[in-house]
Amino acid sequence: RNAPSDWIHGPSSPAACSKEPWQAETALKSLGNEGLFLFSSLDVNNDLYISPEEFKPIAEKLTGIVPVSSSEEEEVLDPSGETLSIVAKFQPLLMETMTKSKDGFLGISHTALSGLRNWTAPASPLSVIFARQFKAFLPPKNKLELADPWWIIPSELNIFTGYLPNNRFYPPAPKGKEIIIHKLLSMFHPRPFVKTRFAPQGAVACIQAIAEFYYKIAFRIHAEFQLNEPPQFPFWFSPAQFTGYIVLSKDSSHVREFKLFVPNNRSLNVDMEWLYGALENSNMEVDIGYLPQMELESLRPSVPSVIYDENGNVIDSRDPEGEPIQFIFEEITWQREISWEEAVSRIEVAMYPFKKVSYLPFTEAFDRAKSESKLVHSILLWGALDDQSCSGRTLRETVLESSPILAFLNQSFISTWSLVKELEDLQVKDEVNSKLADLHLEKYNFPVEIMICLPNGTVVHHINANYFLDITSVKPEEVQSSIFSFSTSFEDPSTATYLQFLKEGLQKAKPFLQA
Template sequence: MSVPYPKYLFFFIICFVFLLCIVLYIRNSNTDFKSETNARIHGQESIRDIKDVKSSCEEGEILLDVNFQPLDLNSLGDEISGSNLVKSEEEYIIALLNWTKPFHNSTCIKESHFLEFFVPGKVVGEVWKLYEGQKGELSHNRHDPPLYSGIQGVLFDLLQNFHDKPFLQTRFEPRGGYSALRAINGDIADIYFRFHAEFQLNEKPLLPFWFTPAYFTGNIILDTRTKETHHFHLYVPNTNELNVDLEWYGSNRPNDNLMVDIGFLPVMELKSIPRSEELQWLREKSIKEIQSDLEKAFFPFKQVDYLPFEEAIKVAQAESKLIHHIVLWGSLDDQSC
């Protein structure tokens, strides 16, 4: 029996390797094509999903994005005493630890509801009561919010996008809310607002866990005649190191003292999709001034200008006045902020 010539064997090996390379090349090309096609399909589906979300809002409604980042647990406590949170049994604080995302990712709201923020006949810079704060002491031991109507009902619906149990009447003063007209052009108005609210995190039979942001603020630009909303933004300010107050019971005994801590909430906001239009104002007041006016509505002592010590010396010298020097640990306003 004869053995195949080596040169034929070598030729067969070369052909086999060549064919194998061609097969692998075609397979990889098909895979890349499929991946690219799938990417296009998924991209189209993502775009379609976004369109579906937008189109899910009915006529006369506006879509709001819900942005929320949970409490920064590293911001709690201090180097000496530590955080009271770690001193509590986990079952009493688990609701806070589990609150890592908003109740809804987006929401639709009727544009006409935003007229609740507006009062006709106001002039630029004027501040008015958005809703009245309840008088008297309010119990810590409450689990379910009451029924709200009017502007409080609108705010309740908005805050429920973060958590399903907001309370518009906080346990501590200041309570209520104010609005102010920042700018106007015909029927188009830019309205700033500020109010106080808090959330109840625990379910019965556990005693309450209270989550109290420093305050909520934001603005609405709307056509007061057509009810069309050009812009809406509601948020908890995050410019200070601490902006939320926490109070809870370390055990399930209501007679025990409340545990207390303060921390930093990075993001809690509702925002409409921005429009490309630029609005021109016939009359306006600066944002800084209008925010200061709203702050003064809550805190009458803010009517006095508080200045850093070095700046106060210069002003006192220029105006030939004495200095009233106040030293504080913490803040006079807004608990946590």
């Protein structure tokens, strides 16, 4: 299957590599197809000139020397600071979970997938990092309450700004709070992009627990990796999310515990996108798959890198028998705390405002609908709705987060979203709920289907998201003949049309409910 519409996956062609056709033709003759592609991937501002800043990734690649930023250097040069040992655990993507594996990857060149196939182990299985570098995770002064989320790295993209270009190989140099996240993700692969090509970018955190001298902070990071290098075309590997927690002192001098991981509780958790074809008309191929394990975890609490005796003299880190000196850490007594589930939910809503509506698991939604005598608002997708693994991005960034839709869904419906793969598994493995899955899948059309259902699973109204996009991308007066009419209460045709769709679902359900 080729890539879904741009509203699902963003722009599919690389940025133009020159301002005039004749310039592109001249450049192609001089550099060749592969050389021109590499040039355009480095020419970030598209001015036909590679500045020293733009050339840095190539220089670092050729020399093997990566300069340390001044802010990072200040932390590294502190000889008395505590250090934290972090181990990386990685199990490669299961190739058989990719949809393209069903046809044996026909039509896909071996080199396109080479970066993916060759990535079988973490780049750095063990890393030692200064504790104070984790100060980026500390809350700002106005976010010191439990469950009050803040952005560690703000998202700079939305549906109106568009997405970042696909034709890039080397990540920009990290700055400020990006540095520690880049350092951590580099343990998995040497080319992490701390800021994703599409929204929401960045990282969000909130305080999960507070003690006298410590915070426990939950966080979520959206980042991706570039697996290929020239002369191959780019191959983007976008995990659903990186989530985790850190327990650190309020002055960031000591880290008690750290864990970061890609959730593996869903059947699919990685989006992959890669370019193919000639440079001038390259296309984007898309797939999704399952990654069993990708995590970082501290081996033990951070310890001093230099040990002093009571007189201030440096002493050996090993005892007379040659064994490492054992440190005793005081037990942390939490004064206030919230559950992991609540912390995750607060962070999720900060990144995805559409989650102000509760989206229940599939079967649980129908049980709740029965008990509350409500209809089910259900969204069935190829990829997840609330993470970065190939989801209905435009849908969640527009109508689903609009105030009228949020209010109407909370008032009149029980909401759920599901992966096609999970309902296919439900058909086979769960006799009790297989009928619910059947009723959904027989109405499904790729890539996203929106449905209004009775508590027994009967679908009374549905619309494909691509069709929804088509009829709302034109002027209201041009769709008078459509099955939908626009409400004069809202200026936004998408919101008005979605609201009308929900109301029609309620209307169509009445005969069934009265029977």
